[in-house]
Structure formats: C-alpha cells, structure tokens
Amino acid sequence: DTAxxxxxxxxxxxxxxxxxxxxxxxxxxxxxxxxxxxxKKFLKIMxxxxxxxxxxxxxxPNRFSPKSPDKAHLNLHINSLELGDxxxxxxxxxxxxxxxxxxxxxxGTRLTVV
Amino acid sequence: AQTVTQSQPEMSVQxxxxxxxxxxYDTSENNYYLFWYKQPPSxxxxxxxxxxxxxxxxxxxxRFSVNFQKAAKxxxxxxxxxxxxxxxxxxxxxxxxxxxxxxxxxxxxxxxKGTLLTVNP
Numbered sequence: 099d100t101a102x103x104x105x106x107x108x109x110x111x112x113x114x115x116x117x118x119x120x121x122x123x124x125x126x127x128x129x130x131x132x133x134x135x136x137x138k139k140f141l142k143i144m145x146x147x148x149x150x151x152x153x154x155x156x157x158x159p160n161r162f163s164p165k166s167p168d169k170a171h172l173n174l175h176i177n178s179l180e181l182g183d184x185x186x187x188x189x190x191x192x193x194x195x196x197x198x199x200x201x202x203x204x205x206g207t208r209l210t211v212v
Numbered sequence: 213a214q215t216v217t218q219s220q221p222e223m224s225v226q227x228x229x230x231x232x233x234x235x236x237y238d239t240s241e242n243n244y245y246l247f248w249y250k251q252p253p254s255x256x257x258x259x260x261x262x263x264x265x266x267x268x269x270x271x272x273x274x275r276f277s278v279n280f281q282k283a284a285k286x287x288x289x290x291x292x293x294x295x296x297x298x299x300x301x302x303x304x305x306x307x308x309x310x311x312x313x314x315x316x317x318x319x320x321x322x323x324x325k326g327t328l329l330t331v332n333p
Contacts, residue, residue, distance in 0.1 A: 129319060139251075139301055141323040153310065153318045188257065192307070192319060199245050199264075199307065201321050203257035 101125050104189045104204035111179055112212055119174045119207045121189030128193060129153075130172035131201070132164060135186040147172050179211045216306050218324035225294045226332050232279075233289045233327050235304030241265075245307040246280065248289045251326075252300040260302070263287065294331045301326045 104121040111117050123130060131154075132144040146154040150166045161177045176183060189204040215238045225231035237246070248260040263271045263280050270278050275292045291298055304324040311318045 131321065133323075139326050139328075141303065141326075143320065143322065146318070146320065148318045154320060186255065190257075190321070192321065199319075200247060200259050200262055201305075201307070206255045206257075208255075 101202045102189055102191055102204040104187075104207055106207060107205060108208050108210075110210045110212065113179055113181060115179050116175070116177045117179060117209070118176070119187055119189075119209075121172050121174070121204055123170055123189075123191040123202070125191055125193070125202060126170075127191035127202075128169060129191060130166065130169075131190040131192070132172065132174050133188040133190065135188060135206070137185070141188070145172075145174075176209075179209075181211050184209055184211045216304050216322055216324035218302075218304050218327050220327045221325070222328045222330070224330040224332055225291075227294055227296060229294055230290060230292045231294055231329065233291075233302050233304075233329065235287045235289070235324055237285050237287065237304070237306050239285070239306065239308065241308050243309065246278075246287045247305040247307065247321075248276070248278070248287075249303045249305055249323075250298075250300045251303065252297075257303075261289065291329075296331050296333060299329060299331045301328050303327075 102123045129148045131146045133141050144158045145164045147166045149169045163175045166172045186206045190201045192201040217236045244265045246263045250258045250260045261273045277290045279288045303326045307321045310320045
C-alpha cells in the first residue's frame with residue numbers, strides 16, 4: 099500500500115495553462131505539506147495544512163492554490179503556469195509530537211512548463 | 213527563522229569506507245526533531261535516521277549513525293561500510309512545533325540544501 103501518493107508523476111504543459119496535482123495519504127496523519135524542489139535540488143516548503151486548515155503559506159504566488167477537501171487529501175492547483183514553475187513538487191504528510199515522528203513523501207511530480 | 217546548513221555540496225567515498233556528512237542548524241527552540249533523508253536518482257525521499265532533541269543518546273540505524281551536539285546545534289551523519297546503493301542526495305531536516313489550532317498541533321519541516329554523496333567502486 100502506498101502511504102502518500104500523488105498524481106500525475108510527470109506533467110508537461112504550455113505556459114499560461116492551468117493544472118492540478120493531486121495528493122492522498124492513507125496514514126491517518128493530520129498534517130500535509132507541499133514542497134517545491136528546484137533544479138538545484140533545494141526543497142522549499144510551500145504550504146502545510148492541518149486537518150483541512152491552512153497553517154503555512156510561504157510567500158507563494160497567488161497562482162498556486164492548495165485545496166484540502168478532507169485531511170487525507172491536499173491538492174495543488176496552479177493557474178497561468180510560467181516557465182519558472184518548472185520543478186519537482188512533493189507532497190508529504192506527518193503526525194508530529196510522537197516518538198516516531200517523521201514526514202512521509204509522495205514520489206514527486208515533475209512539472210515541465212514549455 | 214530556523215535555518216539548516218549543509219556545508220558540503222558534494223562528497224565522495226570509496227566503497228566500504230566511512231564518510232561523515234555535516235549539518236548545523238539554528239533555532240531558539242528546546243524541543244524539536246532532526247532527520248536525515250536520502251534522495252536517490254529515483255527521486256523518492258527516504259528517511260534514513262531520526263533524532264529527538266530531548267534524547268541525549270545518538271540515534272543509530274544499522275550502518276547509519278548520527279553525532280548530535282545540541283549545544284553546538286550540530287547533527288552530522290556517519291555512514292559506515294559505504295555501499296554503491298548509498299549514492300544519493302542527503303538532506304538534513306529540522307522539524308519544530310509551530311502552533312496549536314483547532315486541528316491540533318502543527319509542525320514545520322525545513323530542509324538543508326543537500327549533500328550529493330557518490331560512492332565509488
């Protein structure tokens with residue numbers, strides 16, 4: 099069973115388009131995250147949600163809008179895609195505060211804007 | 213703001229030898245978690261080892277161990293008997309408690325810029 103799954107794995111699209119990346123976790127975690135990994139491999143947090151509530155929004159352009167219909171899902175919608183949005187996007191989940199705290203990651207979505 | 217610094221962008225080691233990856237962090241918190249994640253070419257993020265700040269004993273997972281120096285805010289990873297499959301990007305990460313909201317406790321996970329480790333045959 100996949101703990102954190104995100105789709106699609108690859109996404110190639112033209113500038114100006116709108117696209118969505120879906121993420122689901124079956125771990126029962128309360129917190130979900132979106133990270134962006136740029137071409138230099140730097141992982142930067144974009145958003146975090148706790149039980150459908152937005153907790154972290156790290157100065158991400160308004161074109162990026164996360165949506166959490168329930169605590170097991172955190173989708174990322176991107177409007178008016180730009181070349182600079184090309185990156186790998188990772189979804190993750192965690193259940194903090196316990197001895198086995200860790201973040202579980204999806205396999206990543208490689209977004210290429212052409 | 214919490215920062216995580218990995219001062220070695222790239223490292224290499226011969227198979228079967230030992231290598232140490234450095235990580236320092238900056239925080240005013242007393243309770244937090246530290247992690248090393250591995251990202252092989254497959255792109256999957258894999259947890260290597262975890263350390264709770266309140267535990268003085270250094271964490272160990274088979275060939276992987278850490279040297280956690282809380283006062284110095286240092287968290288290095290030692291890989292013993294390096295194997296070809298250890299070739300990957302290694303990320304040091306810091307997780308701290310952020311707030312409590314209606315949904316419960318919230319945490320933030322921050323990563324260093326990574327160290328690319330190559331194990332040579």
